[in-house]
Amino acid sequence: MNRLNELFAAKKDNLLSIYFTAGYPELGTTLDIAEALEKAGVDFLEIGFPYSDPVADGPVIQHSSEVALQNGMTLNLLFEQLADLRKRVSIPIMLMGYFNPVVQYGVERFCKKAAEVGVDGIIVPDLPIYEYETLYAGIFKNYNLSNIFMVTPQTSEERIRKIDALSNSFIYLLSSSSITGTALQLSVNIEDYYKRIKAMNLVNPAIIGFGITDQKSFNKACEYASGAIVGTKFVKLLAERDYLEKIPGFIKNIRA
Amino acid sequence: MKIKVCGLKYADNIEAVSALGPDYMGFVCYGPSPRYAGELDAGTMNHVPRSIIKTAVFVNEDKETISALIEKYGFDAIQLHGNEDAEFCAYFKGQVKVIKAFGINEAFDFKVLDDFSDAVDLFLFDTKTNIHGGSGNSFDWNLLDKYQLDIPFFLSGGLSLENLEEVKKISHPQFYGVDLNSKFETAPGMKDIGKLGKAFEIIKQEPMNYGVNEQGYYGDFGGAYIPEMLYPNVEELRREYLSILDDEGFKTEFNELLKDYVGRPSPLYHAKRYSERYGANIFFKREDLNHTGSHKINNAIGQILLAKRLGKKRIIAETGAGQHGVATATVCALMGIECVVYMGEIDMARQAPNVSRMKMLGAKVMPAKSGSKTLKDATNEALRDWIANPVDTHYIIGSVVGPYPYPDMVARFQSIISLETKKQLKEHTGSELPDYVMACVGGGSNAMGMFYHFLDDENVKLVAVEAAGKGVDSGHSAATTFLGREGVLHGSRTILMQTDDGQVVEPYSISAGLDYPGIGPQHAYLYKIHRAEYASATDDEALQAGLLCCQLEGIIPAIETAHALAHLEKMKFKPTDNVVICISGRGDKDLDTYIKYFGF
Numbered sequence A: 001m002n003r004l005n006e007l008f009a010a011k012k013d014n015l016l017s018i019y020f021t022a023g024y025p026e027l028g029t030t031l032d033i034a035e036a037l038e039k040a041g042v043d044f045l046e047i048g049f050p051y052s053d054p055v056a057d058g059p060v061i062q063h064s065s066e067v068a069l070q071n072g073m074t075l076n077l078l079f080e081q082l083a084d085l086r087k088r089v090s091i092p093i094m095l096m097g098y099f100n101p102v103v104q105y106g107v108e109r110f111c112k113k114a115a116e117v118g119v120d121g122i123i124v125p126d127l128p129i130y131e132y133e134t135l136y137a138g139i140f141k142n143y144n145l146s147n148i149f150m151v152t153p154q155t156s157e158e159r160i161r162k163i164d165a166l167s168n169s170f171i172y173l174l175s176s177s178s179i180t181g182t183a184l185q186l187s188v189n190i191e192d193y194y195k196r197i198k199a200m201n202l203v204n205p206a207i208i209g210f211g212i213t214d215q216k217s218f219n220k221a222c223e224y225a226s227g228a229i230v231g232t233k234f235v236k237l238l239a240e241r242d243y244l245e246k247i248p249g250f251i252k253n254i255r256a
Numbered sequence B: 001m002k003i004k005v006c007g008l009k010y011a012d013n014i015e016a017v018s019a020l021g022p023d024y025m026g027f028v029c030y031g032p033s034p035r036y037a038g039e040l041d042a043g044t045m046n047h048v049p050r051s052i053i054k055t056a057v058f059v060n061e062d063k064e065t066i067s068a069l070i071e072k073y074g075f076d077a078i079q080l081h082g083n084e085d086a087e088f089c090a091y092f093k094g095q096v097k098v099i100k101a102f103g104i105n106e107a108f109d110f111k112v113l114d115d116f117s118d119a120v121d122l123f124l125f126d127t128k129t130n131i132h133g134g135s136g137n138s139f140d141w142n143l144l145d146k147y148q149l150d151i152p153f154f155l156s157g158g159l160s161l162e163n164l165e166e167v168k169k170i171s172h173p174q175f176y177g178v179d180l181n182s183k184f185e186t187a188p189g190m191k192d193i194g195k196l197g198k199a200f201e202i203i204k205q206e207p208m209n210y211g212v213n214e215q216g217y218y219g220d221f222g223g224a225y226i227p228e229m230l231y232p233n234v235e236e237l238r239r240e241y242l243s244i245l246d247d248e249g250f251k252t253e254f255n256e257l258l259k260d261y262v263g264r265p266s267p268l269y270h271a272k273r274y275s276e277r278y279g280a281n282i283f284f285k286r287e288d289l290n291h292t293g294s295h296k297i298n299n300a301i302g303q304i305l306l307a308k309r310l311g312k313k314r315i316i317a318e319t320g321a322g323q324h325g326v327a328t329a330t331v332c333a334l335m336g337i338e339c340v341v342y343m344g345e346i347d348m349a350r351q352a353p354n355v356s357r358m359k360m361l362g363a364k365v366m367p368a369k370s371g372s373k374t375l376k377d378a379t380n381e382a383l384r385d386w387i388a389n390p391v392d393t394h395y396i397i398g399s400v401v402g403p404y405p406y407p408d409m410v411a412r413f414q415s416i417i418s419l420e421t422k423k424q425l426k427e428h429t430g431s432e433l434p435d436y437v438m439a440c441v442g443g444g445s446n447a448m449g450m451f452y453h454f455l456d457d458e459n460v461k462l463v464a465v466e467a468a469g470k471g472v473d474s475g476h477s478a479a480t481t482f483l484g485r486e487g488v489l490h491g492s493r494t495i496l497m498q499t500d501d502g503q504v505v506e507p508y509s510i511s512a513g514l515d516y517p518g519i520g521p522q523h524a525y526l527y528k529i530h531r532a533e534y535a536s537a538t539d540d541e542a543l544q545a546g547l548l549c550c551q552l553e554g555i556i557p558a559i560e561t562a563h564a565l566a567h568l569e570k571m572k573f574k575p576t577d578n579v580v581i582c583i584s585g586r587g588d589k590d591l592d593t594y595i596k597y598f599g600f
């Protein structure tokens, strides 16, 4: 059991998660943002570690990564910043980023460090199932970290079953095959897709990500899944002045 | 390579040989032979595993006797050593496998085999003797070059532990297997199990495998490190590419377009003044003479035909120098398919003529404005486009990079370069194998195409030349193997230039086509296991070499290609060395750069 498992055991719906890029807009505010989000009532968090070539991201998160790197964010520095994580934040935390920085840091060392500072889950979109299963699953397990996989409308039922079997927290459901920052799709096809997933009775709860921007899209997502993740819209807020003060209002707007 | 052990007769010996697991076992049913099997033990014959093809060997026997023996012992194949004609062979074909044996010497006329082409399953080529059956001597295997039919053959005659390594080098496309007999015996008909065991070991020892495995890896390199959003696209390709490439209709269309549209085969030109200067026989493989001016068109043709077969309606591509973009725009015009090319904003400025060319060909050119605004960012943008358009769009990657199956697929399309070279070199020099093969490396597609059919010939030295930019240690370089470390870039595990923190480093080269921070995973593998040598040439060295090529051979090479030419200055050849260098593209697109540099 980690904090993610405890959360999903205790709360089955309307879960809200927020993504933000560590080191953006300023280098030193990672924990301040996390703390403010917890206070505002967010259930769990994804902290992004920046990468120079984020192929699954749209312009907003790309830009945040670029700025974070210019500010000097690295995995080493992020882990230093997170040393006090569990003194200040109690909700589940996931680290999200691309695989190459993890390879350079060392996969085992990365997992060890993440567990030490109190991280609960990892999302690495470009780490494929085959490599995870054959090379890394044992390491993740040793450090009690959940690895989170994504599912798109194109993912086959067989593969979704496999992902469900490999997961032990939640499944990251994409509303469409898209990069971050694309609007939530609500066509008939998409409703069918959500229904199809629901009908599969998966072991792990599903959380919908990409394209959640406001109360309406959040509520819609919660009809079909246990909750939703807001990324791009929140990263845009961070570009504004006094962003820390604006966090409670932002969250209130999403879940009234 | 199949193994046939022939001339068995003793029950215990038959069992011991079966245990080694040959593909065929032969029993001589010809009285005068010292290995005449005579009455075989039915129980023993029944115990031979079904996977082993039991073969009865006859010399001018009548049909009835043969049929009776097939019936009696359950033979799966017959091998005919006498004067049986095609009609006689055809009588048994379909019922059992039919192997017709011929004795080969200088005087043998391979035309006599034509009659048998519909009547037999296999030939067996033995040493010509006056008696029927083995002599224990081998014949001159070079004579096999004269055999042109497409029926596979066994090689027989004097094969021993001493010459099996030589046998393994026979590269005839129809060479099917070896027939082991008299050199593996303690007495006629009594096989030496120890010696056979050694022979099996030698034969089964695969040559070092440089190709991709089923999971898409070359050693530790390769794979498909892609987000789930790309999985269905890449999986569809992985599932389909080999069967499409293997399809006769596809091959015909591909080869016809290469011939009539691209202008292949591209010449292999003996560069005499270069040969004089560098003291070796230097040959240029002229990919610069292809339609659109570089090797990139080979891959673009292959992929557009593949995309059509997958029912795709829209093509995207990335481009650095613009050569791949132009090649892609060209094949899209040819097929009437919508085309979008992503190109770094900086590259659009330095390769402006190619931008116009793509537009004239009807393609939409989209500037990549993120990151360094060069090739790697154009690749990112193309991948993002593909994520958003998973169903109707095919992404034509321009080099041997990207997630599996791209590196293998692109290498296969470019392998036409070395396939032609082998044949052409044989005409020039009498041997299809050169001493050196050289090419420049950006992502590595022209180099992979140039290396492909030489990979297994360990005597052919492979030399790849990267762009050192302003010098390997200058901080402005694209010499990936010198400056890079293992990691993941654009979907594959490879060697890339990166910071300690795993951020991709901006490469630099005067040539946009080599200005890439990684290399294809197969190159990373060839580098790591030292199968190929990776060198580098600076901007200055390349430009000087480009000019030298103009003035010595009347050929203006692309600046990419000029890097490979530049490395000739650092090579030490023997006068007898044959050296093939891939002239990957022509320099028209680079005139501005040349002119500025030399002030013409």
Ligand SMILES: Cc1ncc(COP(=O)(O)O)c(C=O)c1O
Pocket (backbone or CB within 6 Å): B294, B295, B296, B320, B321, B322, B323, B324, B398, B399, B400, B440, B441, B442, B443, B444, B445, B446, B447, B512, B513, B514, B558, B560, B561, B584, B585, B586
């Ligand atoms: C003429 C020429 N040669 C070489 C290259 C480098 O690509 P690769 O290493 O894939 O052959 C390019 C790329 O644009 C090119 O245009």
